[in-house]
Amino acid sequence: MTHREKVKYFIAEMKNRGVPTFTAAPPLWRLIWLLGFKAPPPYYESFVTLAVISGIFLGVCFMGFTLLIGWLPAAAIGLSALAGCLFGVRWASSFRRRMDKISMPDWSDYPGRHPAG
Numbered sequence: 001m002t003h004r005e006k007v008k009y010f011i012a013e014m015k016n017r018g019v020p021t022f023t024a025a026p027p028l029w030r031l032i033w034l035l036g037f038k039a040p041p042p043y044y045e046s047f048v049t050l051a052v053i054s055g056i057f058l059g060v061c062f063m064g065f066t067l068l069i070g071w072l073p074a075a076a077i078g079l080s081a082l083a084g085c086l087f088g089v090r091w092a093s094s095f096r097r098r099m100d101k102i103s104m105p106d107w108s109d110y111p112g113r114h115p116a117g
Contacts, residue, residue, distance in 0.1 A: 001111075003038040009111050010041050017102060028057055040107040043099045047092045055088025 001009070007025065014024035025041060032039050042050055063080035067073065105111070 004033075006107075006110055007033065007041065010043075013111070014043075019098075023098075028054065042095050043104070044107040044110075045095070047096050050092035050095055051088035053088075054091040055084040057084075058087040059084025 011021055011024050015021060024043070029039065029042055039045070045053075059080045062083050063076050066076035066080060071079075
């Protein structure tokens with residue numbers, strides 16, 4: 001099974017479990033896959049990986065916004081770093097809690113014996 005097929009299968013299975021598509025495959029991960037990276041869905045990433053990827057993404061976006069509205073660069077960088085760290089940890093915690101509630105095989109073994117239908 002190709003990576004793309006595994007991801008499609010995962011999204012379908014999560015939808016059947018009541019998890020919204022936007023949560024199972026967030027836009028940031030869709031961008032990562034579109035760029036050709038074979039990263040597992042966020043439910044299968046480690047806490048640190050989730051925190052770093054999401055924190056950097058939000059921090060960069062937030063910094064661009066704060067600079068655009070005229071903040072001083074030092075303030076924009078400091079606040080963006082803080083916001084990125086807090087958001088990254090919060091987002092990673094949320095995904096880890098959800099993954100602990102559902103029983104899923106490791107990504108390397110996915111889909112395993114868990115049918116999507």
